[in-house]
Amino acid sequence: xxxxxxxxxxxxxxxxxxxxxxxxxxxxxxxxxxxxxxxxxxxxxxxxxxxxxxxxxxxxxxxxxxxxxxxxxxxxxxxxxxxxxxxxxxxxxxxxxxxxxxxxxxxxxxxxxxxxxxxxxxxxxxxxxxxxxxxxxxxxxxxxxxxxxxxxxxxxxxxxxxxxxxxxxxxxxxxxxxxxxxxxxxxxxxxxxxxxxxxxxxxxxxxxxxxxxxxxxxxxxxxxxxxxxxxxxxxxxxxxxxxxxxxxxxxxxxxxxxxxxxxxx
Amino acid sequence: xxxxxxxxxxxxxxxxxxxxxxxxxxxxxxxxxxxxxxxxxxxxxxxxxxxxxxxxxxxxxxxxxxxxxxxxxxxxxxxxxxxxxxxxxxxxxxxxxxxxxxxxxxxxxxxxxxxxxxxxxxxxxxxxxxxxxxxxxxxxxxxxxxxxxxxxxxxxxxxxxxxxxxxxxxxxxxxxxxxxxxxxxxxxxxxxxxxxxxxxxxxxxxxxxxxxxxxxxxxxxxxxxxxxxxxxxxxxxxxxxxxxxxxxxxxxxxxxxxxxxxxxxxxxxxxxxxxxxxxxxxxxxxxxxxxxxxxxxxxxxxxxxxxxxxxxxxxxxxxxxxxxxxxxxxxxxxxxxxxxxxxxxxxxxxxxxxxxxxxxxxxxxxxxxxxxxxxxxxxxxxxxxxxxxxxxxxxxxxxxxxxxxxxxxxxxxxx
Ligand SMILES: Cc1ncc(COP(=O)(O)O)c(C=O)c1O
Numbered sequence: 001x002x003x004x005x006x007x008x009x010x011x012x013x014x015x016x017x018x019x020x021x022x023x024x025x026x027x028x029x030x031x032x033x034x035x036x037x038x039x040x041x042x043x044x045x046x047x048x049x050x051x052x053x054x055x056x057x058x059x060x061x062x063x064x065x066x067x068x069x070x071x072x073x074x075x076x077x078x079x080x081x082x083x084x085x086x087x088x089x090x091x092x093x094x095x096x097x098x099x100x101x102x103x104x105x106x107x108x109x110x111x112x113x114x115x116x117x118x119x120x121x122x123x124x125x126x127x128x129x130x131x132x133x134x135x136x137x138x139x140x141x142x143x144x145x146x147x148x149x150x151x152x153x154x155x156x157x158x159x160x161x162x163x164x165x166x167x168x169x170x171x172x173x174x175x176x177x178x179x180x181x182x183x184x185x186x187x188x189x190x191x192x193x194x195x196x197x198x199x200x201x202x203x204x205x206x207x208x209x210x211x212x213x214x215x216x217x218x219x220x221x222x223x224x225x226x227x228x229x230x231x232x233x234x235x236x237x238x239x240x241x242x243x244x245x246x247x248x249x250x251x252x253x254x255x256x257x258x259x260x261x262x263x264x265x
Numbered sequence: 266x267x268x269x270x271x272x273x274x275x276x277x278x279x280x281x282x283x284x285x286x287x288x289x290x291x292x293x294x295x296x297x298x299x300x301x302x303x304x305x306x307x308x309x310x311x312x313x314x315x316x317x318x319x320x321x322x323x324x325x326x327x328x329x330x331x332x333x334x335x336x337x338x339x340x341x342x343x344x345x346x347x348x349x350x351x352x353x354x355x356x357x358x359x360x361x362x363x364x365x366x367x368x369x370x371x372x373x374x375x376x377x378x379x380x381x382x383x384x385x386x387x388x389x390x391x392x393x394x395x396x397x398x399x400x401x402x403x404x405x406x407x408x409x410x411x412x413x414x415x416x417x418x419x420x421x422x423x424x425x426x427x428x429x430x431x432x433x434x435x436x437x438x439x440x441x442x443x444x445x446x447x448x449x450x451x452x453x454x455x456x457x458x459x460x461x462x463x464x465x466x467x468x469x470x471x472x473x474x475x476x477x478x479x480x481x482x483x484x485x486x487x488x489x490x491x492x493x494x495x496x497x498x499x500x501x502x503x504x505x506x507x508x509x510x511x512x513x514x515x516x517x518x519x520x521x522x523x524x525x526x527x528x529x530x531x532x533x534x535x536x537x538x539x540x541x542x543x544x545x546x547x548x549x550x551x552x553x554x555x556x557x558x559x560x561x562x563x564x565x566x567x568x569x570x571x572x573x574x575x576x577x578x579x580x581x582x583x584x585x586x587x588x589x590x591x592x593x594x595x596x597x598x599x600x601x602x603x604x605x606x607x608x609x610x611x612x613x614x615x616x617x618x619x620x621x622x623x624x625x626x627x628x629x630x631x632x633x634x635x636x637x638x639x640x641x642x643x644x645x646x647x648x649x650x651x652x653x654x655x656x657x658x659x660x661x662x663x664x665x666x667x668x669x670x671x672x673x674x675x676x677x678x679x680x
Contacts, residue, residue, distance in 0.1 A: 055579040056453070056565065058460040059303040065447065078577050102301055103564040107578030129301045129564070133291065154305040156467065165304070179305055180465035 018228025292481020399431025476519025491525025
């Protein structure tokens with residue numbers, strides 16, 4: 001069992017849902033990343049997803065793209081990110097997941113990536129550009145090393161395929177709410193709840209919903225039908241403030257996360 | 266640049282001989298290719314594979330496409346014996362496969378008409394495209410105007426500047442050109458934006474990728490549509506020369522004109538195939554756009570192929586004066602041909618390409634696209650090492666009208 005598996009067992013026992021913020025590593029600095037992680041942990045977030053900045057993120061909207069660009073502007077390397085996460089790890093009780101492009105994993109080698117991520121204190125990875133057909137090798141390595149490989153299902157995924165993806169996923173299944181890129185949405189697709197419910201009846205794996213989730217209304221609607229929610233752009237948008245004032249950015253993040261956590265109850 | 270080892274060499278292990286029977290069902294050319302895209306795009310890619318296979322098994326599809334290529338594009342494009350050029354160089358006889366004479370002035374139209382027909386067959390209502398030099402954008406705008414499809418073209422802001430005439434042409438034909446301000450504001454960023462558009466619009470939009478890049482089935486499909494170049498050329502050589510040529514040279518950006526030219530000759534081991542990448546200002550990182558010469562295998566824009574990347578997997582900045590070659594990646598089949606030694610890859614600097622532009626203009630009366638000039642320069646070099654009874658074909662992928670203003674700027678002249 002990984003820390004993620006244990007988390008969902010625990011939450012289930014408590015009748016609770018996971019709340020998972022996404023932040024970009026090193027936006028604008030790794031020191032700030034550490035501050036945000038500690039803040040999210042102390043606010044009671046269940047898990048954090050750390051985005052490894054990538055030069056060509058085709059699944060990301062303007063907010064996360066800009067954040068990746070800011071982070072890469074400081075010539076940050078994967079090694080630096082892992083080093084700082086490892087240094088912060090003992091202050092955190094929540095599990096960590098990396099969101100990382102396969103371009104980066106391939107360059108380092110799948111085995112080396114997983115080993116380095118594990119020793120930095122990550123429990124799993126989401127690889128948004130690695131389809132289930134292409135993920136066999138990485139999945140084998142992850143399994144052998146007790147590291148979760150979290151696969152994604154989207155509104156365009158046919159049902160049969162969604163079941164197959166769920167079988168191959170570990171930790172949880174990431175249900176992408178919209179046909180599109182990351183970014184806040186005012187409205188989510190009307191059939192989202194049905195789709196998630198359909199799949200949830202057919203897989204033992206926890207299902208978490210992400211992309212577009214940004215408002216307490218979304219949380220109230222989706223928390224009951226899922227096992228957890230992922231909030232990215234709405235938080236990342238606030239990180240930009242840190243270039244002016246870190247304390248102001250932390251305060252904004254705290255107020256958003258507090259309101260979303262409240263909506264979970 | 267070393268010569269490729271002879272393909273007949275008996276020491277060559279069997280598995281390293283290039284075959285035309287690629288890609289496999291997963292879109293693999295040897296190790297290269299595949300599909301590295303978000304799950305959101307899988308269904309559309311699967312549907313495209315199904316529709317493409319149906320289309321190529323359908324005689325009506327071929328009849329319609331061939332008719333368009335003939336009467337709308339003006340195919341077959343001539344194979345022209347450039348005698349003055351050959352005599353000036355004093356080596357091999359040089360032949361020009363005149364893709365520049367196609368409607369819209371480049372090879373790109375061969376692909377956009379094929380994909381526009383597929384768009385209609387899939388009942389998709391909208392087309393998006395990326396473009397570097399603007400030739401693929403113009404060819405997409407043209408095909409869409411012809412079929413009455415709305416068309417949005419993503420183009421890096423730097424390319425909008427350096428290829429203005431093509432931006433104007435696209436708009437005249439009703440396409441919407443969206444300048445891309447992110448990153449290096451070139452072709453790579455235009456592909457990123459087009460992919461993002463497609464992520465949201467995939468249910469009713471087809472993305473006409475302009476080269477042999479991207480996720481399966483694009484590299485295969487674009488190669489197939491462009492192979493009309495090589496098929497015609499093969500026939501034309503047999504008629505005009507009485508045999509196959511000794512060498513063929515093409516420029517490589519994403520690699521579509523080269524792939525279309527080379528593919529029909531892959532099994533003709535007597536024919537040397539030479540692909541020319543953009544050497545830019547020189548061999549230092551960031552100064553060129555030559556992933557096959559200086560890069561290593563990695564993932565970019567949906568496929569596994571040679572790419573310019575740093576040690577962390579981040580795509581590197583590249584440079585070429587030619588917008589159509591200014592790209593850090595290359596089609597997976599070229600990576601396969603490189604590793605199987607079927608095609609020799611070399612690169613040509615900006616200044617060498619500019620010299621070739623003048624040489625062809627003055628000796629033959631042909632203004633050539635800056636992209637194509639890279640092939641011309643290396644072809645001239647190669648021809649000089651050959652004898653006058655040998656034959657070398659250059660894929661003259663496009664005409665140079667679009668580059669007049671940029672050439673003037675590069676040379677500090679009035680336009
Ligand atoms: C005339 C011409 N040749 C070559 C290219 C490079 O593309 P490819 O390598 O796909 O043929 C372009 C691209 O814009 C072009 O316009």
